[in-house]
Amino acid sequence: MQVPLLDLKAQYAAIRDEVLAKINEVLDSQRCIGGPMVEELERAVAGISGCKYAVGVSSGTDALLASLMSLNIGAGDEVITTPFTFFATAGSIARVGAKPVFVDIDPKTFNISPALIEAAITPRTKAIMPVHLFGQMADMDPIMRLAWQASLAVIEDAAQAISATYKGKKAGEMGTCGCFSFFPSKNLGGIGDGGMVVTNDEKLHHRLFILRNHGMEPKYYHHCIGGNFRLDPIQAAALLVKLPHLDSWSAARRKNAAYYTKKFRGSAVQTPFISDGCVSIYNQYVIRVPRRDDLVKHLQSKGIGCEIYYPVPMHLQKCFVSLGKGAGSFPESEKAAQEVLALPIYPELTDEMKDCVVNAVLEFLS
Numbered sequence: 399m400q401v402p403l404l405d406l407k408a409q410y411a412a413i414r415d416e417v418l419a420k421i422n423e424v425l426d427s428q429r430c431i432g433g434p435m436v437e438e439l440e441r442a443v444a445g446i447s448g449c450k451y452a453v454g455v456s457s458g459t460d461a462l463l464a465s466l467m468s469l470n471i472g473a474g475d476e477v478i479t480t481p482f483t484f485f486a487t488a489g490s491i492a493r494v495g496a497k498p499v500f501v502d503i504d505p506k507t508f509n510i511s512p513a514l515i516e517a518a519i520t521p522r523t524k525a526i527m528p529v530h531l532f533g534q535m536a537d538m539d540p541i542m543r544l545a546w547q548a549s550l551a552v553i554e555d556a557a558q559a560i561s562a563t564y565k566g567k568k569a570g571e572m573g574t575c576g577c578f579s580f581f582p583s584k585n586l587g588g589i590g591d592g593g594m595v596v597t598n599d600e601k602l603h604h605r606l607f608i609l610r611n612h613g614m615e616p617k618y619y620h621h622c623i624g625g626n627f628r629l630d631p632i633q634a635a636a637l638l639v640k641l642p643h644l645d646s647w648s649a650a651r652r653k654n655a656a657y658y659t660k661k662f663r664g665s666a667v668q669t670p671f672i673s674d675g676c677v678s679i680y681n682q683y684v685i686r687v688p689r690r691d692d693l694v695k696h697l698q699s700k701g702i703g704c705e706i707y708y709p710v711p712m713h714l715q716k717c718f719v720s721l722g723k724g725a726g727s728f729p730e731s732e733k734a735a736q737e738v739l740a741l742p743i744y745p746e747l748t749d750e751m752k753d754c755v756v757n758a759v760l761e762f763l764s
């Protein structure tokens with residue numbers, strides 16, 4: 399039996415007619431930039447994130463970039479973040495001319511270790527960018543305390559964690575702002591690229607709002623140098639159809655996760671650790687296993703999809719060699735990169751498919 403890592407066709411089949419009808423509304427209106435659907439999606443995503451404001455943008459990467467720009471972070475500034483993340487986190491910091499300052503992860507959650515942040519703060523530090531990896535929020539209370547003490551902004555990279563909670567607070571709600579991605583593989587995925595920034599700060603919202611459109615207000619009067627970071631209304635249309643399903647899809651992922659975790663009990667598989675007070679949306683179900691690379695080959699031979707998120711931590715990427723952090727600088731991130739493996743967790747998996755995944759993993763380990 400073939401089990402792909404993700405099957406977007408299964409999800410689309412259930413909502414196809416609705417998505418097509420909504421896209422047709424955009425096409426018939428010929429409001430091809432911005433418009434009511436983008437605004438409706440912004441209100442809805444702000445609402446589910448416990449935030450007053452939201453600004454739709456062109457991608458999760460641009461959400462991070464626009465956030466940094468709107469906070470005036472640039473050359474000479476430092477931003478503290480995790481090396482165990484998708485490239486866009488560190489990439490966006492470098493693109494505004496600031497320096498990514500890495501802090502190692504908590505090996506249990508894979509998220510930035512708050513205990514290590516304080517030592518990384520310098521007079522140049524302007525912000526902390528925690529990543530809510532795989533769908534579980536980082537340990538935000540100590541992060542917010544440190545940020546408050548040192549007057550730092552907190553930009554939540556919540557690309558993988560829309561609607562996840564930490565002690566009852568939503569992803570994006572606790573920081574200065576929160577950044578979401580609608581990349582198709584995220585829990586709320588568009589039919590192409592898209593993203594959003596949420597915030598409770600009215601001034602920041604306004605800066606983001608004009609920054610995504612060349613810093614322009616009114617037309618042809620430019621306050622600051624922004625860019626074209628606008629969210630496409632066709633993406634907004636598809637996302638408006640999908641948004642009401644987000645909670646049930648995330649619940650189905652949690653159910654699949656519980657199923658796997660139960661079946662792996664007593665084996666050499668280290669299953670995901672969810673901290674007290676956290677509700678994960680399981681954008682990924684990531685295990686640690688011995689001889690990980692051999693397991694990948696075994697699963698591939700059985701037609702089971704899997705993926706390594708992420709094989710090379712940011713400090714060891716070629717493009718960040720100039721930061722001068724060689725091998726051994728962040729041992730937990732480096733160890734995680736050797737041991738992690740994401741298994742299929744998407745909502746439409748059947749029990750038969752999950753058993754197939756579990757049996758293939760256990761067969762390899764025995």
Ligand SMILES: *Cc1c(COP(=O)(O)O)cnc(C)c1O
Nearest residue numbers: 457458459484486557579580581
């Ligand atoms: C997906 C992702 C991004 C970037 O989002 P895009 O929409 O692909 O630009 C940023 N950070 C993390 C942690 C992500 O997983």
